[in-house]
Amino acid sequence: MPRGKKLKVVFKQDFQSQGSLLPLDLNDLVAIDHPVRTINAVLDKVDITSIVKTYKAGGASSYHPRMLLKVMVYAYVSNIYSSRRIEEALGQNIHFMWLAGMQRPDHNTINRFRGQRLQKTLKPVFNQVVLMLCEEGLVNIRDLYTDGTKIEANANRYTFVWGKAIKTSRERIVKQLDELWQYALMVAASEMDDTDPSGFKKISSETVNQTIDRINEVLKDKKIDPKVRGKLNYAKKHWPSSVDKYERQEKIMGTNRSSFSKTDTDASFMRMKEDHMRNGQLKPAYNVQISTNRQFIAHYSLHQNTFDTGTLTTHLSEHINASHIKPSSVTTDAGYGSEENYQWLEKKRITAYMKHNEFDRNQHKTTRDKKPFSADKLCYDEGKDQYRCPSGKVMKNVGTKIRTTTTGYQQQITKYQTKKCEDCPLQSQCNPKRSMRTIEINHNLRRLKLKADKRLKTKKGIKKRKQRCHDVEPVFAAIKHNHHFKRFMLRGLEKVKVETGLLALAHNLRKKVA
Known part of the structure; x- marks a missing residue:
């Protein structure tokens, strides 16, 4: 370059107004390893006969349900939940345009497909995808980790x-x-x-x-x-x-x-961690239950129950009926540790790594010894069916009664009683202000708790308890916080089930391509 000559800035030329001899192929614009290709390939293998049956012959032509399913699932993978935003993406986003083959259904068509066509037809699609993941060795649906979370309903927070x-x-x-x-x-x-x-x-x-x-x-x-x-x-x-x-x-x-909420009568009021007023307010919500393995969702279910205790048997029964495979083990937290759940799992011969409400307390000496005169600390003679109080007096069986829980499960409660407590030196601590101490014992629950304690303290039990925290809880964190889904878009139990299924399907496909 000659000395003293000034350099000239050079810009790349654009061809905005130049005509093209051949139309562009969108396939060339989608990267070969882009997640949208995996989603397209997986959903091409799925049998959608159940969705096709929801259409009636005659009249104007309809958009193909497979295309709409792909668009809907990819929208949830991309954190797009509004039907209007999905309609917008079909005209602006190359990946949506490629997936839909340049077709542009409007938001009403999208919403009808999601809210009506996918009712009772999305679950079979989800189950097929789970079985595909099992065949690839990514998921083992015989070993499940179960937990629940509450997601706010699309309802007025103050009309109930x-x-x-x-x-x-x-x-x-x-x-x-x-x-x-x-x-x-x-x-x-x-x-x-x-x-x-x-x-x-x-x-x-x-x-x-x-x-x-x-x-x-x-x-x-x-x-x-x-x-x-x-x-x-x-x-x-x-x-x-x-x-x-x-x-x-x-x-x-x-x-x-x-x-129930007046604006979504299927939603119940529940106390939630995500509290917009930060004062422990109840909000209309649904209880979402999932079972995972390796952070893939093996099964999901939706409930109107406020507590997790009454959801487990229904949740696992649905999983067994859908997959025709009975899990060999289920690991949960203490929120599921009821007699009904322990008994049901024992009957089904499913190994339960399930805490009860006293398990964590009993692991610490300070809390374990805090109530030395409680009924569970008393000595029981199984042969004579009697207890001994802390001072050594016999507590005889004085009868049994049946107690029915809120879920309709019947518990057998046995009552034991001493003769006199007035002259006992331990009365002020053991049985204050009463003449005879009476305790009520559920022997079946006591037996099941002892079995659970023994199982949870084994090497395998400790491993399962640690794994549960890393398996199921991150899934909820991903859905709620990473992908910003904290409130349902639709109203009514059946429609909200569709949204839950789309969330679960999107999570599995997102994790598959990760």
Whole structure:
């Protein structure tokens, strides 16, 4: 270069306005190792007959369900959950355009496919993908780690119905109706019937109407307190409709729930870790249960139960029915350690590495020795079926009773009692302010807890307990925090199940290509 000559800046030339002899091939624009190719290849192998059957013959042509399924799954893999944002991506994102073959279904089509077509048809697709992962040696569905989390429902946080409030309101109507009946008896006893319709345990709008009409008829020509007349008018106008409303609400709530949201009646109010007001508020949510192996989701299920205890048997039964493979072992935290769950797993011959609520406490000497006179510390003679209290007195079996849990499981409780405690030097610590100490023992639960303790303290049990923390909990962390899914987009149990399935399918495919 000649000395003193100034260098010139050179820019690459663009061809924005230049025509092309042949159209571009999108296949050339998608990298050979891009995750979208893996998702496309996996979903090409899946049998979607169940989805195809949801379409009816005749009419205008429809977008192919396989294409829509690929787009939907890839959207969840890419953290795109809104149908409008998926529609936008189909016109702007090369990977979506390649996956859809340049077709552009609108957000209504996408939403109908997700909310209607995939109901009860996505689970078979998910199960097929899990079995493919098993064939590749990535997952072992015989060895499961189970846990649950709560994800907020797409519902108003402040419009709710409580079961206790319904019960209180119903009891208030019964009480006030009885007071009106007693007033009528006092004013016109000779004209009243012997039967008291307000004494029914479960009132209906019909019985309320009949009772109020009868009271009005008796008091029609009598001079009564104006407040009573006003109360009767109010009762006639409002109470029958209120009782009907309470019946509808109780039917929605069912027997296993204590609350529901007015904007998504399938959602129950649950206490959650993600609290927007940071004051422990309850929020409408669903309880999502998953079983994992090597951080792949082997099975998922959705529940309206607030606690994990009542979900395990249903969750595992669904897994066995779907895969036709019974797990050999299940590892959980202490939230599942109930007699019903231990008994069910024992009956199915599934090894349970499952803590109970006292396991961690009993590992530390300070907490273990904190209550030296508790029932579990007393000496039991199995041959004579009797306990000995801390001072050595015999506690005899005085009878058994059946206790039914909230899930309907029946427990047998045996009662043991001493004769006298007044002269015992340990009474102030062991049995204060009582003449005879009584304890209630569930022998079957005691036996199952001892078996669980023994199993959890083995080398394999310790390994399983450590592995559980690294296997199932990171999956929830990935879904909620890494991929920002903390609230469902759809409403209703069946539709939310579809979203849960898409999340699980997206997680497995994302991990497969990682």
